[in-house]
Amino acid sequence: MSLSQWKLDYSYSSKNCRTSDSNFNPPGFYSSAATVQHSAEADRSADQHEHLARKRAWDTAMGPAKSLPMNMFMMYMAGGGVSIFPIMMVGMMLFRPLKALFSVNSTFKPLESPATGAMILHKLIFCLGNLGAIGLAIYKVHTMGLLPNTPSDWLEFIPQPGRAQYSIVDEVFL
């Protein structure tokens, strides 16, 4: 359910409702006054709402990118040692953006409104931010030496070369 579909019906009143009986209202409360005020500000509120929705959408889109410096700092602080905490941190940093990437649409669904439109740009920026975070995590894994990207990592798979000639070192008798 999106925000645009959700409305308060101020005009509704009924005999059964206790609020219709003004005797029960607290002192100084006038239900009609509120209604008046609302109708007076209705136009301005619609504007503000649109603005807010757009702002929220941008906030969501920029979120991952904004957290990048902090992630960098955390990674720096985590150190290069291969131990449980740095590994856990790097793992989190890798998996959170990945998860976010898979749920781009559902992240932006609640923000959808006529004001924000299709939010292609937002989504793109969101994705880029997350990709940046992933890249950062991968870089971290690389600096930790966990990526198999050097010849030394594939060393054990090199087969032993065969022999073109056979030679013998033996003892000589006589």
Place this chain on the structure above:
Amino acid sequence: MRLPLLVTITLIASATAIFEDQVGKFDWRKQLIGCPARVDFDKIGSKSDRLLISTEQSILSSLVLNTGNIGWRRIMEDSNQVVQPNGLTFTKDHEYIYSISSDGRSIRVWHKNNGVMARQLTISEQKSTIQAIHVSNGRLHVASGKTLMVFRLGDDKPLETIVAKRERSFSAFFQQDDHLVHVSAFPGDFNLEIVKISDDGSFETPKQVIIDGFDVEKCHHQSQYISCYHNSQLLVADVFAQKVHKTTLDSKLQSISGSGRLFLARGSQKVHILEVTSENGLQVRKSIDLTSSDTVGITENHESIIVASPESIRIVFVNSGKHFEAKREKNEQNSRIRSIFARKNEKDWEIVLVGNDCRIEFVTVDEGSKIVNLEWAREESLINTVSVEMVDLPLSESQQMIEDEFEEEGQQNIIAAFVRRIHSQVGQLIRQVTKNVEKAIQVVTSLSRDGNGVADFINSVRAAGQIGSASSSGPFERDYFNLRKVIIVVTSSGTVFGIDSSDGSYLWKLWLGDAFSPLESQLDQKRVPLFVQRTTAHYQLDGLASVVFSNKITQNGVIVSFNPMIGKVESRNELGYPVKRLTILPIHNHRHVFPVMLIGKNDEIAVFPSIAPEELTPSTTSLYLLDLQKSSVQGLKVDISTQKVTPIWQGNLGLTSDDEIVAVKGKSFNQKVHSQGRVLVTREVQYKYINPNLAAVATINKNTQQLTITLVDIVTGQVVHSASIGKSAKPIHLVHSENWIAYTYWSEKGRRTELGIIELYEGTEENHTQKEMFDSKIVQKLPPVVAQQSYIYAQGVDAMSVSETEQGLTTRSILVAHPSGNIHEVSRRLLDANRPMELTPAMREEMMIGYMPEIAVATEEMINYNQTVHRVRGIKTSPSGLESTSLVLAYGTDLFFTRLVPSGTFDILKDDFDHVLISLVLTGLVVGSYVTKRLARSNALASQWS
């Protein structure tokens, strides 16, 4: 006083590297005494009978007569590992044994009952093998080399000394009543010099007696006589009467022995028993007909003659005409008897038979029943072990079924294959079920027998688990991890043994015949090469192994092939020429046999079994050999199909005539190198230079004392690297494996043993090209990068070897045997040519070890913990089915077998891992959770009702 003692004892106990409960679990040691040269019957106290044995390997020992176990054993120094046919010279009185040790330079006095050394006296600075010792009248008389000495017992200073001008060729003491004389001879003349020793211990002036044709080799001395033979003539000289008796017998004599007044003069057909009496002089008392396989001996009391053959023992009484024969159990694999030592006690004859194969047999012969009882036997030829191989046991029945399943793959259609698979798997299932049922029955029966506590139950389950893995009681088949093997041991005495590696028991023995003689290598070592030609991997075919030796008479090469599992001889071939060099070929024929190629003196080539030309591959049609002569080095090419030997290259490798070759080491052709490089701290790779055709030659220069290690490519003759170490001396040991060479030498400069290592690398990425084949003929762009390092090693080295694992993945360890009897395991991580001088944090992170000049010798790195192994001559390592585990047999005076885990047991649970407890706890938890679930549910129901 007691407290420090207690502390010391606890410290000693904790200084073992393996856990206490692992002692003897997978290691065993066989203590040997060597080939007996002299056996004395002896008694300690009133009842404990012992045998005092001095052996050719200069070991003095005391065996318990009833069991044949070693009471005590003392190993003398053995400078050149020379076999001494007469053993140690020793004499004894009621409490002590007096022996001449360290090549005739000192006397040692031993307590008879426990072998503890009481005293040591120095007699001479010079080495000599001509020795005699005698103890009487509270004095000890010694002759060694030129010196003749008298000591008062308990004194360290000699009473009197005579030094002769020349080295003696014969020396002996004779005693009659209270008179004592020393008789000696000098090489080159027939004079016997007789020195009387007077009652106060002083020497009288020497007298000369001439014996015609006196030859030390053909003479024997006993109580007061010297007896010599010459063709059919027998001379007996009475030392005290100074009279020579002569007699001529009807046949040519071969040997002379005797005791007391009796002489046994052996001809080819019969033995004459002669006696010297004051009235009649030398007279023949008896003649006994013999065959060539008979051996003659005499009892200690000179009453009966013992004639032993492989089938029977004859006992002939000297004084009466009586004789009887007792049958022996004949064994083809035991050799002829070499010497007999016997005595007669009240009931029976006690006879020690020593074979040509150094087998000591103790038998008793009872006159009434005429039965030969074999009390015990010891196989002492193992002290001369020269070649060792470890062979896998045959596949077990279930493993065979698996092999069966894949045997005819591709020949039948898919349904037939499926049916076969189902069939074999059902078979495996049935086997498994029956095995488990058997085990369960066993547990139940043992449970009902042992009791009914929980502890009893756990123990019996554990015991049942061990029965399955226990080796000695199990069937003769391969175990799950292939840890149990048959160790084939070949000795230079002419015996081959199959030994079960699980407990060291003998499976079979093979006697190679009386004509056996080991091959003599150029480095003056006795060799009997052993080759495993076919392992037991092909279950339809039996294994095949061969030994090569030479015929003692013709000097021709002999090759004997046998089944390594049961020791049955398959074939025996004698060549028409002596063997010069020999090797196993790297290709197998259609029957999966790797042939052995023998090259004769004049480059004749014989291949056993023969190999068809079409079975040769292009790379194996010719073999390359390194031919090291004194001054020149040659590379030879052997063409197997045309059977021709052609020289390829010639040179001197920079060796001069002063250089003496001390060791040549190549690599075996099935060595596996798992990792082709070494990872640097920068995560770059330094690729190993693994040249399978590389030979390491160690030479030492007599003048400059320079040790040179030359690495030469056999195919091309290219010197890959050469390293020189100044001021070094023997002993030099060399190990060549993968891309490195480790060596030890005595450094004259530092006056210590040093351990060096050379590693060869091709360099980092840019210098390396991925190769399918290593071809020595393709010239390398750059010479290999060499890293080398030396370390101080605070122990002497007797033998050196390297661990061997199945895939070559485990870090190798170097095994170093110390003269003190330890075997030290040095990890390659410590003996590394790339240990950095300065450790950076990055290096520390990679757990590199910084350079330290000394390799520490820690007691927990001794693989033989407190099981001392003396005079180790070689260490054989062999891979097991587990990558982490290498099997090790060290041989020398003792045999020691153990499992070695150079990087820990990373592929198997620790052997104290408690399967039973874990499974009990697990089942307990599962059951508990179910029970509590039910309880909780009923509780919840009850609470809802209330």
